[in-house]
Amino acid sequence: MVDPLTGSSGVNGHRIADESLLNDEKTMLGNDPGGMLRATASAGAQVRESAALAAEVDLSMLADEGRPRAVVVAGIGTAGLTGSILSTVAGPRCPVPIIGHRSAGVPGWVGAADVVIAVSASGRSPEALAAAEAAHRRGARLVAIGNPGSELEALAERARAPFIGVPRRAPARATLWGLTIPVLFAGRALGLAKLAEADIAETAIRLDADAERCRVGADSFVNPAKALALGLAGSVPIVWGSSPLATVAARRFGDTLAANARYPVMAGALGEAGRGRVGLLDGVFGGLAETSRDIFADPDEDADEATTRLRLVLFRDGGLNPEDDADEPVAVEERRADAIQTLADRRGVRCDVLTAEGGSTLERLASLVAVPDFASLYLALAHGLDPMAVPAISEMKELSNPGPDGIQ
Numbered sequence: 001m002v003d004p005l006t007g008s009s010g011v012n013g014h015r016i017a018d019e020s021l022l023n024d025e026k027t028m029l030g031n032d033p034g035g036m037l038r039a040t041a042s043a044g045a046q047v048r049e050s051a052a053l054a055a056e057v058d059l060s061m062l063a064d065e066g067r068p069r070a071v072v073v074a075g076i077g078t079a080g081l082t083g084s085i086l087s088t089v090a091g092p093r094c095p096v097p098i099i100g101h102r103s104a105g106v107p108g109w110v111g112a113a114d115v116v117i118a119v120s121a122s123g124r125s126p127e128a129l130a131a132a133e134a135a136h137r138r139g140a141r142l143v144a145i146g147n148p149g150s151e152l153e154a155l156a157e158r159a160r161a162p163f164i165g166v167p168r169r170a171p172a173r174a175t176l177w178g179l180t181i182p183v184l185f186a187g188r189a190l191g192l193a194k195l196a197e198a199d200i201a202e203t204a205i206r207l208d209a210d211a212e213r214c215r216v217g218a219d220s221f222v223n224p225a226k227a228l229a230l231g232l233a234g235s236v237p238i239v240w241g242s243s244p245l246a247t248v249a250a251r252r253f254g255d256t257l258a259a260n261a262r263y264p265v266m267a268g269a270l271g272e273a274g275r276g277r278v279g280l281l282d283g284v285f286g287g288l289a290e291t292s293r294d295i296f297a298d299p300d301e302d303a304d305e306a307t308t309r310l311r312l313v314l315f316r317d318g319g320l321n322p323e324d325d326a327d328e329p330v331a332v333e334e335r336r337a338d339a340i341q342t343l344a345d346r347r348g349v350r351c352d353v354l355t356a357e358g359g360s361t362l363e364r365l366a367s368l369v370a371v372p373d374f375a376s377l378y379l380a381l382a383h384g385l386d387p388m389a390v391p392a393i394s395e396m397k398e399l400s401n402p403g404p405d406g407i408q
């Protein structure tokens, strides 16, 4: 139990990342008592399990009244990210707006013509519960996704709305795939997202293969997640995505780096960053920090540890195929991605590049999420931090929720 009066209680770990910890399997597992590594390695299994669970639920009533005016995906944190994923999979030509709603309830305009997808891993976030309630009250079509036996399930039952139960075995942020697949099933039932069984299977296979490459026993030389984590150690990471799909992955990495490794991160779309935030490369953590570096020094041996530097992680999409019907031609995205690498290079800001692979949107997204998910855990573990227990999150909840007697 965290003592709310002493803000740093429960916080331990080392300020400087210790590379040797990442080759010490026993210590790593000891620092991960909640099993975040195991939960993250289950991504492929989550995809298969959720697909089987979602297939058992009759979602036909969602499409009964025809195409909705809008779809609102309501949920917070990881649950909220599933809305961005649905919108990415539905693609730029989706005829219906798909809107993520990350605060309690639903937007004021939601009514009988709309569909609300309420998502909560625990099945009890006030945001998703209020959304499900509001959807029911306003006569919107509702589907709820989350922990079986939860308040959310009870609410869905009362509203006579379909509920897809996703067993909760880990914190929400390690259940991304378990939550995502049912949201995509709902999108498919509405005729808005293409989701072939083969794409689901291929995505699960890719997640399994990446989990294998990133396994705890594989050392930093062959483990892409450990290598990425060590590159980021001690830096201020900037994570930019070259396309809408790559930006979803970039934001996900921002979330996991913050919650698991407790690093401050700037994450977003490269197109937008290019109009403002790219200026960071010239600043005190970027070009200015780099000009003081000894250019003959071994780049991997940073003598000047006191200087905090930016580290750019660029997620490149590359485009699925030339007839991709996105509004922005792939060539424009590619040129912008090349440009940012040149800018970083000119200033001595180091840059990691991850390029999407795979045949479907879902698989390509998975290819950009899997390794960074593990990297966020390894970065936590290199600092001796338990990636699951985040005292600040519990403390925040304690301080901001009313006590049993109603006094805050």
Ligand SMILES: O=P(O)(O)OC[C@H]1O[C@H](O)[C@H](O)[C@@H](O)[C@@H]1O
Residues within 6 Å of the ligand: 075, 076, 077, 078, 079, 119, 120, 121, 122, 123, 124, 125, 128, 171, 172, 173, 393
């Ligand atoms: O998915 P839910 O159970 O509704 O949780 C939503 C969010 O709640 C908490 O704030 C957790 O710290 C987040 O990691 C989580 O994503």
